[in-house]
Amino acid sequence: MTTAGWIIMIVSVGSVVGMLVFCFYRVLSAPSSTEQTHAPLDNDTHDRET
């Protein structure tokens, strides 16, 4: 593997992992990220035939 190959691989993988970690950190640190954001009654299946 050439030096240029190592550089491209590390930069590509590093950039994507960096973006992923940044995004998930922001999403999961926001107050409403994992908690239920909508009332259970909102989660209707639309099935009005029952």
Next chain:
Amino acid sequence: MPKVKEQWGTRLGVILAVAGSAVGLGNFLRFPGQAAQNGGGAFMIPYFIALILVAIPICWAEWAMGRFGGSKGCNSAPAIFGVLGGKSRYRYIGVLGIMIPIMIYMYYVLIEAWCLGYAWAYLTGSIDLGGDPGQYAQRSTDFFNAFTGATADGGVFESGASSLLLLAAITFTLNFVLIYRGVSKGIEAFCIRAMPIMAICAVVVLVRVLTLGTPNPDLPDQNVVNGLGFMWNPQGADGAPWYTVLLDSKVWLAATGQIFFSMSVGFGIIINYSSYLKRDDDVVLSGLTAASTNEFFEVCLGGMITIPAAFIFLGAAGVVGGTFGLGFNALPVVFEYMPAGRLFGFVWFFMLFLAAITSSLSMLQPAIAFLEEGLDIGRRASVTLLGLITFMGAAFILYFSKGLTALDTVDFWVGTMLIFVLATIEVILFSWVFGVERGYKEAMRGADLKIPKVWKFVIKYISPTYLLVIFVLWCIDPENLRKHWGTLTQNPVAKYSMILIIGVTVFIGLLVHIASRRWDKHGFGESEPPDMEASS
């Protein structure tokens, strides 16, 4: 009109659902193949440029369009486009937003069944390539052809010929059971479990590949480092300097096509999924998170596993074939050579099955949403009607399996060409008809991350121009339009496939017409006047 609105349960749920829709076989099989054939590491330069200039800007636009439509009570592409365009005639563009995912589902559910079948074959040990390494490649191809019926039309319907019929029935039913449960209890609940399992499976295979060392001492060059080098070293064609590939339009075309198809933009899926958000829910950070999740699976996992593994055991000559050739012919040979290959073969194909099912689920929801709000029928009736339509289409593709002609025809004309068309129309509708200033404000409402203002210029001028140029270059490439047009005029199965595509399009067009008249009558999805800035 429905009085209750379906919504996502959690923010993480919608992100993983959108990412699950985007992550599919293309991430693990198509991307590494494209990169290796188009300059290796040099391919990543046009790839990341296309990500920044086309994929992410359109992704944000689709999220914003969908949430805007959802805030007006619309969940289907026809209704959303009608509200965005300010006139009911824009609803007819939405025919593509329903038809594209339905048609893709018809063959994708079969590929999903292939993955399940291969996973089962590895689990039970029923895939046998014999004891002669010289015959592995041929026996792997024979297994694939027999399993998929690629040697003769109707092959899979012959008694005892293949288990594909049963597997297709299982995957088809599983999709509809999950979709029947609804957005939150079905799609979200499944994706929130399936995505982490996929990641774990992929990491397990990645660790196995990266710890292979030099498995055959007689072939010291076929080792892990050289395998990674085959994928990542920047290389010019025929010994030319690596930067010459950047002057080749084919490389740009391949890179843009790959990122575009990988991100699932232009499918009509993101606008449907984001329509289930609340009016002030964030779309910017959520959209970027879903996109980066897709990139993680593609670059960090797909780019590090498939080609290096194939190179280590098969050498440069073995790393050939398209998505199916690499995935279903070459990789089984790799697992045959690999220590504990049966276990890793099962893990790999089970992961591909999960990747496929999270994508196929997303292809059904846009049509379900349309049938519910367009024809005012309940979920049970919508699921039944859609099940009937997709069953007929899938049975057609399953029957005409010789040379996979029916599958290839639908994949090319719908799964490749029409998504370019829909994405271009969406960008123009969003930035020129809806208005880019209004679009920016809409995207930024409730945003947890600021979109740079240059996005307005990019989405209005750069993205549509880029798309149109790539589309024209792609059309004039002899490998694309001319080749497939030739097949269409010469092969009867390709003709029948085109009749199927046209038939489904006309049928959905009629339904959209009926729905549009109903909506006008009831004042549903009331159109808003387009932004004045757009007409100036």
